Amino acid sequence: MSILIKNGRVIDPAQNIDGHYEILIEGKKIRGVYPKAKGPKTDKIIDASGCIVIPGLVDMHAHLRDPGFEYKESIRTGTMAAVRGGFTSVCCMPNTNPVNDNKTVTEFILRKNYAEGACFVYPIGAITKGQKGEELAEMGMMKEAGCIAFSDDGRPVTNSLIMRRALEYSKIFNVLIISHCEDLKLSEGGVINEGFISTTLGLRGIPKAAEEVMVARDIALAGLTGGRLHIAHVSTEGSVRLIRDAKERGISVTAETCPHYFCLTEDAVNNYNTSAKVNPPLRTERDVEAVKQGLKDNTIDVIATDHAPHHIDDKYNKEFDAASFGISGLETAFSLGLKLVEQGVLSLKQLIMKMSVTPSGIIGIPKGTLAEGADADLAVIDLSGEFIVEPDRFLSKGKNTPFKGWQLKGAVLKTVSKGKIYEWE
Amino acid sequence: MMLKSKDLLGIKDLSAEEIINILDTAAVFKDVLARDIKKVPTLRGKTVVNLFFEPSTRTRTSFELAAKRLSTDVVNFSVPASSIAKGETLKDTALTIQALGADFVVIRHGSAGVPHFLSSVLKASVINAGDGSNEHPTQALLDLFTIRSSKENIEGLTVAIIGDVAHSRVAKSNIYGLTKLGAKVRLIGPPTLMPAAINNLPVDIYNSMEEGIRGADVIMTLRIQLERQNRGFFPSLEEYFKLYGLTGDRLKLAKDDAMVMHPGPINRGIEISTDAADGPRSVILEQVTNGLAVRMAVLYLLSGVKE
Numbered sequence: 001m002s003i004l005i006k007n008g009r010v011i012d013p014a015q016n017i018d019g020h021y022e023i024l025i026e027g028k029k030i031r032g033v034y035p036k037a038k039g040p041k042t043d044k045i046i047d048a049s050g051c052i053v054i055p056g057l058v059d060m061h062a063h064l065r066d067p068g069f070e071y072k073e074s075i076r077t078g079t080m081a082a083v084r085g086g087f088t089s090v091c092c093m094p095n096t097n098p099v100n101d102n103k104t105v106t107e108f109i110l111r112k113n114y115a116e117g118a119c120f121v122y123p124i125g126a127i128t129k130g131q132k133g134e135e136l137a138e139m140g141m142m143k144e145a146g147c148i149a150f151s152d153d154g155r156p157v158t159n160s161l162i163m164r165r166a167l168e169y170s171k172i173f174n175v176l177i178i179s180h181c182e183d184l185k186l187s188e189g190g191v192i193n194e195g196f197i198s199t200t201l202g203l204r205g206i207p208k209a210a211e212e213v214m215v216a217r218d219i220a221l222a223g224l225t226g227g228r229l230h231i232a233h234v235s236t237e238g239s240v241r242l243i244r245d246a247k248e249r250g251i252s253v254t255a256e257t258c259p260h261y262f263c264l265t266e267d268a269v270n271n272y273n274t275s276a277k278v279n280p281p282l283r284t285e286r287d288v289e290a291v292k293q294g295l296k297d298n299t300i301d302v303i304a305t306d307h308a309p310h311h312i313d314d315k316y317n318k319e320f321d322a323a324s325f326g327i328s329g330l331e332t333a334f335s336l337g338l339k340l341v342e343q344g345v346l347s348l349k350q351l352i353m354k355m356s357v358t359p360s361g362i363i364g365i366p367k368g369t370l371a372e373g374a375d376a377d378l379a380v381i382d383l384s385g386e387f388i389v390e391p392d393r394f395l396s397k398g399k400n401t402p403f404k405g406w407q408l409k410g411a412v413l414k415t416v417s418k419g420k421i422y423e424w425e
Numbered sequence: 426m427m428l429k430s431k432d433l434l435g436i437k438d439l440s441a442e443e444i445i446n447i448l449d450t451a452a453v454f455k456d457v458l459a460r461d462i463k464k465v466p467t468l469r470g471k472t473v474v475n476l477f478f479e480p481s482t483r484t485r486t487s488f489e490l491a492a493k494r495l496s497t498d499v500v501n502f503s504v505p506a507s508s509i510a511k512g513e514t515l516k517d518t519a520l521t522i523q524a525l526g527a528d529f530v531v532i533r534h535g536s537a538g539v540p541h542f543l544s545s546v547l548k549a550s551v552i553n554a555g556d557g558s559n560e561h562p563t564q565a566l567l568d569l570f571t572i573r574s575s576k577e578n579i580e581g582l583t584v585a586i587i588g589d590v591a592h593s594r595v596a597k598s599n600i601y602g603l604t605k606l607g608a609k610v611r612l613i614g615p616p617t618l619m620p621a622a623i624n625n626l627p628v629d630i631y632n633s634m635e636e637g638i639r640g641a642d643v644i645m646t647l648r649i650q651l652e653r654q655n656r657g658f659f660p661s662l663e664e665y666f667k668l669y670g671l672t673g674d675r676l677k678l679a680k681d682d683a684m685v686m687h688p689g690p691i692n693r694g695i696e697i698s699t700d701a702a703d704g705p706r707s708v709i710l711e712q713v714t715n716g717l718a719v720r721m722a723v724l725y726l727l728s729g730v731k732e
Contacts (some may be wrong), residue, residue: 196622200437202537202559202594205621272538317516319536321557 002026003421004039008048008380012055013353014369023053025376028419032372046414046421048380054352055368056088056119056377056417057334060149060359061178061232061256061304063326064090064121067108068097073309073397075109078330079118081307081396083415083422085330088119088377089360089367090307093153094126101126101137103145110146119417120377122148122365127166127177131155134162136169143173148363151178151232154279154325156214158184163218167227176254176363178230181214181239182206182280191321193266193281201272203320206281212238219246222253230362231255233306235280237290244299254362255294256302259336260327260402262291262345268402274315274323276402278306292345295354301362303337303354305329309398316400328398332389334381335408342409348383378416385411427729432544432551435560436601444602448570450722451715457494458718468495468728474527476502476518477554478534483689484554484564487713488531491720500525515539519546529724532556550727558592558620563723564688565598567716569606571708572643574715575684580607585631585638585679587613587669588647588696589658591620595688596647600626613637614669617658634669641679645686646671646696662695673700684708 003025010021010033022039024031032039064078073081082090092109094100100109106123113121125147129135132155139150150170156179157163163179170177187210192198194205215231219242222229231243234257246253260278265285268276276282294300308326315324337355340346346354360368370378389406391399414423428443436444457465473492477485485501492499502522519542522530527549532540537557544551555561572579584603590596590612597620603610610628612619624630631637638644649665659665676683685697685707693699702709 194621196625199597199620199623199625202557202597204558207621272541313514317514319515319534319542320538321536 001044002031002042003044003046004042005046005048005053005380006039008051008053010053010370011349011352012370013349014055014357015371017370018349023370023378025416025419028376030370030372030374030376033370046380051380051382051413053378053380055356055370056379056415057086057355058089058359058365058367059087059305059307059330059333060091060302060363062090062092062307062330063095063309064092065309066096066112067105072311072314075112075121076116076118077395077397078307078309079113079121081328081330081394083118083417084395084412084424085332086334086379086381086412086415087330088379088415088417089122089365090119091122091124091148091363093124093151095131095153099126099131101129101131103138103141106142106145106147118422120367122146122363124149124151124178126150127152127157128162133157133159136162136165139170139173139175143175148365149176149178149230151180154180156180156182156184160217160221164221164225167221167225167229170227171225174228176228176230178232179214179218180232181211181218183210183213186210186213191277191281192269193283195266195284197266197269201269208236208238208283208287211236211280212242215239215242219243219251219253222246223249223251226252229253233258233261233280233304234291234294234300235261235283235287237287240290240294240299244294244297247299254301255299256304257291257295257300258304258306259329259333262288262295263336263339264402272320273402274318274320275400275404277320277323277325278327279325292340295340296345301354302359303333304359305333307396309396310400312399326400327402328391328394328396328400330396331394332401332403332408334412335410336403338383338410376416376419379412380414382411382413384409385413387411428726431727432540433562433723433727434540434544434551434553436562436565436598436605437560439605441605444566444569444605447566447719447722447726448573450726451566451570451718454721454725455715455718458714464494464496466496467725468497471497471528471728472526473497473499473529473531473724474502474522474525475499476522476530476532479555481533481555484533487716488554488720491717492724494717495721495724497724515542516546519543523547523549529727552723552727555594557594558597559594560598561594562598563716563720564595565602566723567712567719568599568645568686569602570715570719571686571712572684574711575708576642579603582608582642583611583640584608584643584645585611585613585641586645586647587634587637587671589618589649589653590614590623590647591618592650592653593647599645600628604628611637611641615659634675635678638675639678641683643684643686644671644676644679648688648690649692649696651692666695670696670698671701672698673704676701676704676706686712689713
């Protein structure tokens with residue numbers, strides 16, 4: 001079947017396109033981009049009047065919880081949430097049960113996604129067996145099975161020698177090592193940012209240094225080894241500074257942040273609001289400004305979601321200390337990103353770069369473009385369309401979000417993924 | 426005048442007027458406790474549930490007796506043996522208590538914020554009997570009551586709080602209460618035991634015991650949890666006592682009529698020496714007695730607050 005997408009403003013930074021074009025999709029591929037009113041006649045037409053048409057977003061940091069924690073999320077619901085948010089490619093972290101530390105689990109994820117996933121899923125394999133930080137996992141076989149990067153996710157590799165080996169060994173395959181930077185001794189028992197709010201709430205704080213110490217270590221190891229390092233969810237001013245400095249020195253490091261680190265401060269946890277409990281924790285206004293500056297000057301390359309869906313019993317019906325860390329982020333990420341455009345931090349093109357083109361390039365997948373021959377992955381978004389965040393209407397099983405009730409702009413009206421059209425009012 | 430909220434979650438949320446109101450009411454109940462028959466029918470027919478997730482004989486007994494002196498029925502919900510240990514959620518526990526028909530829930534929990542959570546779920550009045558490192562409001566109220574009993578006016582007093590402020594809910598509640606009533610608060614201890622950004626509050630911080638207690642009107646020593654030593658907050662109990670122990674000699678640096686307070690139970694020879702703990706300036710046992718009167722006042726005042 002062929003589909004023509006008409007009347008939209010097509011923005012494809014990869015081809016440096018921004019204007020009114022028509023896009024022809026045949027089957028699961030893009031067959032052409034035509035000037036306005038010049039596209040071929042087709043049976044099926046998508047009218048994108050008043051909307052932007054962009055490459056499907058690419059999330060390089062999500063948790064799909066499948067296998068093992070399907071009560072929190074499954075590949076089916078997680079990918080549905082993704083397309084609802086305009087994402088057509090999602091990289092899933094290995095902290096499943098069993099851990100994705102061998103090719104059998106990788107193959108399971110890919111096979112399950114083939115059967116029931118609404119979008120592309122790219123597994124991230126564990127760096128070490130069982131995410132225990134002791135022995136390297138079989139990166140070669142996992143890469144061959146389909147892993148696009150390696151990370152021990154929320155369990156940082158504390159042993160510096162093992163981290164060195166991982167960065168060295170990964171060079172055989174030219175794959176990315178993604179680091180969750182946290183010194184577990186410094187953050188031990190902490191649940192929110194360390195500062196006056198942790199004191200007034202009586203909650204154990206996580207100092208910014210817990211993140212920065214590890215960012216500094218990993219940058220040193222990347223410099224030593226020449227391996228490709230990617231710093232996950234940057235949250236502090238100091239981390240931004242360290243990464244900026246490392247890039248200036250030519251070290252192979254890239255970085256991401258998440259919408260909550262540029263939209264919220266630690267104030268969001270007041271009244272013991274577990275919705276805003278994330279790891280790393282929400283920081284201060286200064287850090288938020290530094291993260292924005294880092295996005296602006298490309299110190300921070302990517303906006304990822306760190307989509308972390310949780311069941312209500314794990315997130316809400318618990319004491320703050322015991323509640324799970326994380327935000328269900330796929331369905332709000334683009335609209336929260338648009339705030340950066342409104343604030344003049346990024347241009348719309350830059351936002352799209354950081355949410356599709358750049359992550360595709362970093363992990364090495366042929367996504368993030370509407371070029372002829374590319375997969376037919378795209379999103380139709382009404383930039384002025386306003387909506388209120390209603391977690392109960394999330395397609396993700398995870399209804400945990402601190403953005404409940406926020407009025408946002410940028411409604412995703414249609415997503416084309418794997419050749420299928422998903423549409424919403 | 427009644428309290429504004431149906432709950433007592435912390436001193437942080439109270440106004441100075443509300444604090445004074447509680448202290449005045451406690452004075453009336455202290456007279457009741459001095460009588461031959463120490464009981465009034467004020468809250469007959471009401472039910473208090475003591476919900477203690479952490480062991481605390483003192484505070485629980487104090488609440489229990491205070492409730493009984495007001496003629497309420499008291500139920501002690503002993504938690505380690507209950508369903509929580511079997512994995513019941515906090516919300517389910519709260520709803521179970523609600524179904525039992527409690528009018529007051531006195532809650533002690535190791536995690537900060539649990540009383541706040543219960544207050545959002547329950548119609549009953551929730552009284553915080555200590556939550557993690559957050560607050561212990563009735564302890565601060567009884568401390569304020571004790572100070573007022575001997576000093577009349579709290580405004581203008583210099584109060585030195587010594588020790589593990591970082592982990593002490595008693596210290597936190599006292600800082601809020603004392604500063605709201607116009608006292609000057611000094612915190613004394615090693616930097617490892619000071620909470621982050623505590624200087625955002627109107628307090629002065631001293632790492633030297635001698636400098637900190639010089640000229641103080643009130644000296645509050647805090648309990649040192651013995652396991653803190655193993656966690657690297659200070660090198661040894663001996664060194665702690667040498668640097669921050671309250672001894673008779675050090676007490677001489679304070680004002681002549683300085684009061685010595687401690688929330689109990691005391692570690693003799695660690696945070697306080699025997700001569701200081703048992704000396705003429707010590708009001709440690711008076712604090713315990715005053716705790717009853719203050720808790721009666723809190724129950725009484727909250728009983729009049731309608732949602």
